[in-house]
Amino acid sequence: MWPLLTTYSLIIIISSLFITILTGGFGMTIAGIGLLMFLISLFIEQPKPNTPDDITKKYCTYCIAEINRTEKYCPICDSIQD
Numbered sequence: 001m002w003p004l005l006t007t008y009s010l011i012i013i014i015s016s017l018f019i020t021i022l023t024g025g026f027g028m029t030i031a032g033i034g035l036l037m038f039l040i041s042l043f044i045e046q047p048k049p050n051t052p053d054d055i056t057k058k059y060c061t062y063c064i065a066e067i068n069r070t071e072k073y074c075p076i077c078d079s080i081q082d
């Protein structure tokens, strides 16, 4: 189960109800996509965040450059790392 995808699919289904009132068929298509997302989210697991092969490295949270794990600031874009 992928809880965030389930949440998003429910939001899509609810908003598609309003779109259906306004546009008809188009809203039903969106509802179908939302329903598909809901079903998929029940059967798949949340993907793990991508990590570099080298365990001493990590990806910058802002520019995705490969940097040292100990780095407080990214040397490429100067953004703070958590």
Ligand SMILES: [Zn+2]
Residues within 6 Å of the ligand: 060, 061, 062, 063, 064, 065, 074, 075, 076, 077, 078, 079
């Ligand atoms: Zn960066």
